[in-house]
Amino acid sequence: MLKVRIIPCLQLIDQSLVKTVQFRKYSYIGDPINTVRIFNELEVDELCFLDIRATVQKRTPNLKILSEIADECFMPLSYGGGVKDAEMAKKILSIGFEKIIINTAAIENPALIMEIAKHSGNQSVIVSIDVKRSIWGGHAVYSNDGTIKTKLNPVEWAKQVEESGAGELLITSMDQDGTWKGFDMEIIRNISEAVSIPVIANGGAGTVSDIGKAVQIGKASAVALGSMVVFQQKGMGVLVNFPDKKELEGELS
Amino acid sequence: MGNLGSVKNMLKYIGAESTITANPVELQDAKKIILPGVGSFDQAMKRIEESGFRKVLDAKALTEKVPVLGICLGMQLLTYGSEEGLIPGLGWIPAKTIHFQADNGLKVPHMGWNIVTPSTPSPLCEKLPEESRFYFVHSYYVKVENESCSILKTYYGLNFDSAIQRGNIYGVQFHPEKSHKLGMQLLRNFANLQ
Numbered sequence: 381m382l383k384v385r386i387i388p389c390l391q392l393i394d395q396s397l398v399k400t401v402q403f404r405k406y407s408y409i410g411d412p413i414n415t416v417r418i419f420n421e422l423e424v425d426e427l428c429f430l431d432i433r434a435t436v437q438k439r440t441p442n443l444k445i446l447s448e449i450a451d452e453c454f455m456p457l458s459y460g461g462g463v464k465d466a467e468m469a470k471k472i473l474s475i476g477f478e479k480i481i482i483n484t485a486a487i488e489n490p491a492l493i494m495e496i497a498k499h500s501g502n503q504s505v506i507v508s509i510d511v512k513r514s515i516w517g518g519h520a521v522y523s524n525d526g527t528i529k530t531k532l533n534p535v536e537w538a539k540q541v542e543e544s545g546a547g548e549l550l551i552t553s554m555d556q557d558g559t560w561k562g563f564d565m566e567i568i569r570n571i572s573e574a575v576s577i578p579v580i581a582n583g584g585a586g587t588v589s590d591i592g593k594a595v596q597i598g599k600a601s602a603v604a605l606g607s608m609v610v611f612q613q614k615g616m617g618v619l620v621n622f623p624d625k626k627e628l629e630g631e632l633s
Numbered sequence: 634m635g636n637l638g639s640v641k642n643m644l645k646y647i648g649a650e651s652t653i654t655a656n657p658v659e660l661q662d663a664k665k666i667i668l669p670g671v672g673s674f675d676q677a678m679k680r681i682e683e684s685g686f687r688k689v690l691d692a693k694a695l696t697e698k699v700p701v702l703g704i705c706l707g708m709q710l711l712t713y714g715s716e717e718g719l720i721p722g723l724g725w726i727p728a729k730t731i732h733f734q735a736d737n738g739l740k741v742p743h744m745g746w747n748i749v750t751p752s753t754p755s756p757l758c759e760k761l762p763e764e765s766r767f768y769f770v771h772s773y774y775v776k777v778e779n780e781s782c783s784i785l786k787t788y789y790g791l792n793f794d795s796a797i798q799r800g801n802i803y804g805v806q807f808h809p810e811k812s813h814k815l816g817m818q819l820l821r822n823f824a825n826l827q
Contacts, residue, residue, distance in 0.1 A: 383745070383746060385745055385746070420813070423813045423814065425745075425746055450638065450639065450642060451642050451645075451646075454639075454642075454643055454646070454810060454811060454812065454813050454814075454816060454817060455768070455811055455812070455813055456768055456808075456811050473636070474636075474637070474638050475638055476636055476638040476639040476642050478636060478639075478770070478811070502742075503742050503744055503770050547742075547744075576740065577740075578740065578744070601740070602745075
């Protein structure tokens with residue numbers, strides 16, 4: 381049967397690979413191509429690339445870097461960042477990516493989800509939802525790389541994008557991002573239980589046990605890893621790596 | 634799915650020369666043919682029929698007997714027809730294409746890595762381990778009429794034919810171009826067919 385997908389989620393700022401903490405402060409990781417070669421060798425399940433500042437810096441996706449990635453990577457690839465229309469989505473899919481991730485563009489123009497889905501299938505559209513805990517409890521949805529708080533309710537928004545034709549959801553906790561403190565299990569679970577499309581839990585993974593919890597308690601279908609796969613340990617240097625397969629299997633069985 | 638770009642990328646990587654063509658005349662010189670399949674079943678069949686590809690494809694596959702590999706929807710096109718559409722398929726392999734039922738908690742599409750196990754030995758599967766992992770994305774599956782045409786099977790709520798073969802004609806439901814080294818091995822096997 382299907383195994384849970386464990387997806388390195390790599391953050392780009394144009395050509396550079398970076399890793400953020402709570403969406404703002406970031407460290408430079410290195411060259412994306414060298415990094416993907418390592419993940420290729422490790423035969424990871426899938427790779428996700430997010431150009432985290434493309435929208436706020438008003439840049440279009442860097443197609444040159446994406447082509448170089450697709451030339452090297454023989455695994456499922458997804459990309460998000462600065463995709464505003466179906467034309468751009470088509471371009472990226474034709475390079476050799478299978479999934480387009482949209483976030484701010486979906487909030488500004490929800491019809492875009494269906495537009496991409498109609499052309500390339502629902503499975504090619506991932507809607508990314510950035511969530512942050514409110515001081516008064518509950519969660520809010522943020523757009524534009526976490527800089528703008530919207531009025532959307534995360535669970536309602538998740539249901540709406542599913543209805544609009546999204547094939548998958550990427551749920552990122554802004555509070556947990558880069559902290560190694562584990563996923564925001566509450567929001568992952570609330571959304572997973574409200575929709576029937578796969579939910580990818582993102583933001584906060586620090587141990588293999590966090591991955592297990594996201595699946596068992598959070599009911600996530602897939603798990604994204606950020607800091608864990610680019611740093612040696614919390615507070616330590618860059619080391620592109622992937623959790624031990626045996627340990628993962630033990631956790632997920 | 635059905636990503637021409639990815640298939641071409643992998644063929645280039647293993648050193649197999651390939652051309653993407655929308656021109657049936659160009660197909661006449663092909664030594665091998667890959668049908669990746671883009672869009673829906675009817676859309677794809679319509680394009681094959683209307684573009685003049687059908688005649689050349691039939692001649693290449695059935696008379697000249699060049700190796701043909703259908704990938705994902707491309708494999709489903711090799712069957713008699715699909716529950717996804719009304720237009721008959723190429724019918725080169727006696728099989729039907731059926732919709733997955735989304736009951737008993739199974740998500741449709743079947744998306745992700747799954748295990749394939751051999752059902753009939755085939756040159757396409759040479760050097761693949763007994764249990765190999767491949768990447769799938771599909772809502773319809775193929776059921777062969779004659780078990781000898783099934784070369785790999787996969788379990789997703791039920792056992793389905795994840796790779797099929799009849800003579801020079803092959804189909805795989807998964808995406809070798811997205812399945813790391815085993816996918817590369819499979820495409821290399823196809824490229825090496827005589």
